[in-house]
Amino acid sequence: MNFGGQQDxxxxxxxxxxxxxxxxxxLLIFFVVTTTFQQQALVRIDLPEASADATTMNSDSLEILIDANGRFYLNQLEVLQSDPASLREAVQAYAADASREQPVTVRADAQTPHxxxxxxxDVLGQLGFSRISLATVRSGEGG
Structure with a gap:
């Protein structure tokens, strides 16, 4: 009997x-399942710096005017309804063969709903326009 002896x-x-x-x-399955793979649709807008010089508008540029009641005007022509589908149809019809790189100016009244x-x-971004400008006036000029 070997009670305290060596182990093998x-x-x-x-x-x-x-x-x-x-x-x-x-853990890997948990992190894969809880990670969202949805990419948010983003519209990149380069905001211009304020300057004393007025920029000239190209003849091929697109202008969307929004009045205080939220009605849309596409190059001085009123869009019949104020919903996104009507605006999308009007922009597609007006700029059907135009490049999506053409500049677009959005002019809104000071009282226009955000x-x-x-x-x-959003409609311009969905249609692929990337050169979007927001038109403003310098303070002191008024409307």
Whole structure:
């Protein structure tokens, strides 16, 4: 009987990696499932710096005017309805063969609802226009 004697020197210590792999796999699945892959549609707008010089408008540029009641005008022609679908149809009809790189100016009255301006910019972004400018007047000029 060997009660306090030597242990067998040939026993190897072994690490069981299966529980570690299970935990890492569960974490990986958790992070993949909880990550959102939805990309937000963004419209990049380069805001111009204020200057004393007025910029000239190109003849091929597109202008959307929004009055205080939220009605849209496309190059001085009124869009019949003030919903996004009507504005989209009007812009598509007006700029059907034009390049989406042409400049677009959005002019809004000071009393225009903010939603109307955002609707116009959203429609232009969905149609692929990338050169969008917001027209303003210098303070002191008035309307």
């Amino acid at each position: 020197a040939h026993d190897d210590i072994e690490f069981n990696l299966i529980p570690l792999i299970d935990v890492i796999l569960c 939603q109307a301006v955002i609707t116009a910019m």
